Amino acid sequence: MKIAIVGAGPRGISTLDQINLSSDQLTRESLDIIVFDSFDIGGSVWIADQNHLLIMNTPCGQATLFSQNTSKTPSFFDWIKSPNSSLAVKITKLTPNQKEALLTEIENLSATDYASRSLFGVYAKWAFTELVSMLTQKEISINFINQEVTSITVTFPNQFEVQTSSFTDSFSAVFMATGFPLNTLTKSENNLIDFAAEHKLTYIPAKNPSLTNLETIRPQETVILRGLGLTFYDYVTLLTQGRGGHFSIDDKGRYHYHKSGQEPVIYGFSRRGYPSHAKGSYEKDLAETMTPQFLTISYLKKLSPSSLSYQTFLKLMIKDLAYVYYTKSLPDLSKEELVSQLSNGHLDDNIKKQLLPHRIFDFDKLIRPESTVKPSDLDDFSSTIGDFLLDDATEALQGNQTSPMATTFEMIRDLRKSIRFIIENDLFDPSDYVNQFLGSFKSLNNFLAAGPAVNRLLELEALVRSNIVHFIAPPVEFKTSKNKFIVKNHWHSIEATTLIESRLPKESVIAANDNVYKKLLNTTIKPHTLDNANNLQTGAIAVERKTNQVINYENKIVKNLFIWGLPTEGLHFQTTTVAQTTPDNFFIKESQEMFKAFIQNINS
Ligand SMILES: Cc1cc2nc3c(=O)[nH]c(=O)nc-3n(C[C@H](O)[C@H](O)[C@H](O)COP(=O)(O)OP(=O)(O)OC[C@H]3O[C@@H](n4cnc5c(N)ncnc54)[C@H](O)[C@@H]3O)c2cc1C
Incomplete structure (x- = not known):
């Protein structure tokens, strides 16, 4: 039996974890697994060699890649505190500076701290290697094809043809764990791309900041950031500390920014005008939750x-x-x-x-x-x-x-x-x-x-005092004029040469710029609707809620075609997280339910 896993992020890795846990029930025939991703293991969010300044917004004591916390399958924090973490950093391909930063980080992290995304990326690579070793011992073959899947076709019931630019094969099951898509740009976004090209300006559409090239932005250039959530904080970090500036903290706990001279001048705005609130420092146990009195x-x-x-x-x-x-x-x-x-x-x-x-x-x-x-x-x-x-x-x-x-x-x-x-x-x-x-x-x-760790707010306040970051009060009018991007309110009119959409792509694959989903939407999968008469779409792909198996246009379950995570957001809630060590974690429960269904399918 051949199984394809599309996406090597946390859900792709968790799928392997479930295969490992269910291997007794799966290995009556030989089993070949292929994992596909154009990014390395860890996926596009958890790239090990991304800028070390970018941090998670989940405390490291809550995050995990495994459904059972054991010495061979440790949670993120247990791994950090084991010798495996520094060993893994040493053997991962990283610059010497980054290795040093990660090793220092490992020494200092406590469970309620926010680790770097880069460290979680190293953990993902380590977890994958461990899973491969455990599966290989069980004579299950596993390969990673470092390419994008370009097409998935249902050929027969329970047979799926998976293609990349240089590979085609048939699989008995496909697990799609594809995360955030690239959005199809709106007409106004396309106009901004054309405008930027025509006037030699920079326009960056919504995407993960660590995948963005900011090198073309010159020191002292005026940059507009549209959106003031987590992605805004990331861009501000990359354009300031990421360019050699640093903070000192005085004895009253106030942050002060020391410029490198390489920073642009940043103007941020949004409809509300305020950046996201900070996450409170953790006092309660990481697994503890407060009980509601009303929404019980x-x-x-x-x-x-x-x-x-x-x-x-x-x-x-x-x-x-x-x-x-x-x-x-x-x-x-x-x-x-x-x-x-x-x-x-x-x-x-x-x-x-x-x-x-x-x-x-x-x-x-x-x-x-x-x-x-x-x-x-x-x-x-x-x-x-x-x-x-x-x-x-x-x-x-x-x-x-x-x-x-x-x-x-x-x-x-x-x-x-x-x-x-x-x-x-x-x-x-x-x-x-x-x-x-x-x-x-x-x-x-x-x-x-869903804001950042508190030090990001203290840093931002220092950057405002240093006149590097400015905020424009709403309502703001945005326009292009002559050869500039312009934001304007009653008091100010700012002209800029770079405009960044500082937010993540829309949480839906329905209208995304993604060939696999476009093709599947034409043939097999359909949007999830709540009220057929009014065709109310939630943005999710229609899957059977419990097992995440696709429901096709004939309202039939496509056995062994599983889609989970972000493409089902709307039908499920908060799919854009890593698995957590908290009891009854939804991510882990989902992975277990999928595998129960998968085993039932192959035994029926
Ligand atoms: C910048 C950023 C920061 C985040 N920080 C946190 C955080 O701190 N804590 C948290 O809980 N969540 C965070 N998230 C949310 C994130 O979505 C989840 O943590 C987690 O990565 C979801 O895992 P996933 O496997 O479902 O998707 P992803 O991690 O997005 O992985 C999906 C993978 O599928 C691959 N893929 C897609 N299409 C194809 C194809 N056709 N062929 C092959 N491969 C394909 C992609 O390249 C990608 O690597 C963050 C997200 C972003 C973008």
Whole structure:
């Protein structure tokens, strides 16, 4: 039997881990596995020799590539703390500087720290080598073809032809773990490419910053970054520290930037105008999650499919956030009293009086901070953002169980279990899900709960003080004129020679610039829709929810064609993470369910 794994990122490696764990049930006949990726093992996100300054936004004690934590299949942190990590760094092809940086990192990391993506890349290579060795001992052959798959065709039931530019073969099963696609550019993005080419400017569409060539950007050149999430922080790091600048920290904990002289001048903007909040420093156990009082699984279990409106969801979520916020800011208030008052919709005025007005929980202000800025501060919006970064960092440093604000943001992450339950059980009203949740919730989640480690905010604040990074208050008008990119608001008009879309590609392969999916969409796979009459597409590929096997245009399961991860985002929730060591991890459960189905298929 031949198995193809398309993609050598965390899901590709996890597929191998499952083959290894199920090998007893798979090896009645000879087994050949081929892994395909045009990037090296680890995939396009976890490139071992990428810039060491780029860090993960998952604490290293939570990440793993294996479904069982053993000495041969250790979690990321257990691997870091074993001699295997420094040995692996020494034998990986890296520059001497990078090796040194990684070895120092290994010495110093604690479980709640954020490791470099490069180190996770070395771990991925090590994990792959270990899996190959374990599989080879079981006489399972495994090969890596360092090429892009260009086409997958269903030839017979349970037979798939997989092609690259120089290889074609037939497989009994295909596991597609292809991650982020390249988007098909919109008309306006194509116009920007043409405009940049015509005027010798630089335009960088949405993509992973470590795959971007920034060398053409000259020192002191004006660069516009459109988007202020995690990718913005990456670009700022690459264009400052990545160009030889460095930070010092004074005895009050304030960061100061020392220029190299190679930095461009950066202007950032977005619809909201504010960069993402920091992740709070970890105080709780990495596996511990806070329990909601309102969006509880027992409440959700009573709902029937399609019955939950986005407004009801939001109201319950806000109550849960207010609950954790007030348990931290009013520790003397009884929890029962708090739940009872929030259930009635508001806090008693006598209780509110105990708090300064700016300490009253106000969700609208939280997600629309731009609406609270005094008009007099809009002119010098960069210093408004500087203050915001310092305030947010102060809260984050207090910790995610002490600071009311940092605990609130942590709660958004802890509500993911309830949100996943809602999505996996189709509880949302379909139109609210597609038109509101998929847009609005993701944006607020990215802003409040998916930001970077706190030192990135302190660095950014120092860069604002050094006049290297500037922010432009919304609403901002963007245009091209004469031979420049221009961003303009009521107070300023900035002309730039480089425009970077500082965000990741859209989380959907439906309209992506990807030949494999384009062809499969014409022949075999179809978009996942929630409401056939209205053709409400979630952006996902239609797969059987439990097993991730493709559902074709005739609504039949295509046995042994598995697609998991980002191409199923919309049908599943939060597929853009690595596997975690936390109990009941969705990534790991998915991989196990797929393999149960696969074994059943081959035995039937
Ligand atoms: C810049 C960046 C930073 C991130 N940081 C974190 C983080 O800190 N923590 C976290 O949990 N998540 C992070 N993520 C999310 C990331 O999606 C997941 O961590 C994880 O990489 C998903 O694993 P995957 O295997 O599903 O996809 P990927 O890691 O994206 O791997 C997919 C692989 O498939 C390959 N592929 C695609 N099409 C083909 C084809 N036709 N033929 C052959 N190969 C193909 C790609 O080249 C790629 O290597 C980050 C993502 C990005 C882009």
